[in-house]
Amino acid sequence: MQTLQKNDIALLNSGDEKTFEHIYKAHYKALFFFANQYVKKESEAENLVQETYLALWLNKESIIGTRSNAVKAWLFNTIKNKCLNHLEREANQTKYKDYRMYRYQIDALGLKEMHISELTFSEIEELLTKALDEMPDQCRRVFEMSRYKGLANKVIAKELNITIKAVEANMTRALKALRLGLKDYLPLCFLLGILK
């Protein structure tokens, strides 16, 4: 379930500032994380995210979609291409001939073959929900509200009637659990179907 509705896409098209700010804040963390995994440099990842949002702003009238995840998919496809360009540039410039070169090549190829659609995110969310099943309810809810709905910590705190510090603590727990356990919920045959 996303908070971005179809008429929000129309609002984005017409340049509504509030809608754009909402979209910006809802997806920043996810976009930053994605970029950082591939470019491996926080300052560069941040730059690519900002460029991606600029591209969104410049193309705001032209983006259409029939599903609520359309804008998210557009953002991720855009940043994916920017990461790919970055990796290809790095591969050309690098003097490494050892395993560090492999990283550029293999990650670049991975990005090239990656197709992201609106459905990708609902499938990822199913996966994450399974992986967080063992966590306490509140922990999982905080993660879902933050990452699936893109809500601000302040909003989550109010909604669940807990402090902001508690929200942050829950996020840390959830992230730790994912870092350790997500792989166990990724059977290869499942991956081949959805992530190509």
Add this chain to the structure above:
Amino acid sequence: MEKHVLWELVTDQLPETEKEKVWEAIKASPALTEQYQELKRAWALSAASEDMTDHQLDDKFKEFNRSYRSISPSTSLGKSILKYVALVAISLASSYFLWQKLNPSQGSDLQVSRVVAEQGSTNHFILSDGSQIWLNSGSNITFKSQSHDRVELELHGEALFDVIHNDDRQFVVNLGDLQVMDLGTRFNLRNYDQDNEVLATLIEGEIAVSDNTHAFSEQLRPGQQLRYNKDDGSYLLEKIDTTYVGAWKDEKFRFVDKALRDIAIDIENWYGVKVEFKNKKLADEHFTGVIQKSTSVKQVMEILAYSSGIKYSINEQNEQIKIVIK
């Protein structure tokens, strides 16, 4: 190599001393490479980043406005006002109604299942996967289905497509009797109700054009155009120069050695006028030129007349502007 080792590499938990060995193994095995890439994709899309405070996010947004966007909301409002003013000026000058949808947010239950380009404007759309569609004047596209493995559209009018290739997704456009299947590429389709022909032109990539009864199916190569006759179902496959195909999206009429008969069709579509040739021979005369679409139809006729010496008259009958070329 066990999955957990790959996972540690992906999630940055692997000690530096181990990395070389693991990468060598990945590089040497396509199966391991694939497994690594899939684990990495899942992790990258999991949004499991260190959390940011609301304040930090706010700062990023401020930085975005300051250094990347660097226009203030009031300026973009000023720009929209200018757009309105310009449109009003044009419609007054050409003395008939040009309407462009500048504020599509009317109607809060807007379902994006149909996209439209009004008479006298083109529209440019970007789908969530980055594919682009340019719609010409007086055209519309209806989304018949949109799932992760099939996109089906119906086109009335003219559109230029730039489709991102995806082996696992069918991209199909319906044109009345015909069906075009994209195999990853850039192509122009023309299916105006008022024409007796359907045109499919491939600029780059591959498309397959077939008719709904499966009487034929042609796979086009870049530079090929299929001309289908709606009246008798016959078709022609020919090689053409695609340099200016889709040039209509540039807000200019651009024609190179184009017959006046075909230029007249463009003018009819863009301005919503009717063009009649009293002098049939003139219809075959060829012209080359570029005219801004924001020019009024009267001015366009003047430009054509001045450069070619053709004579014409314009009059209005029953709210329809009619141009007669003598």
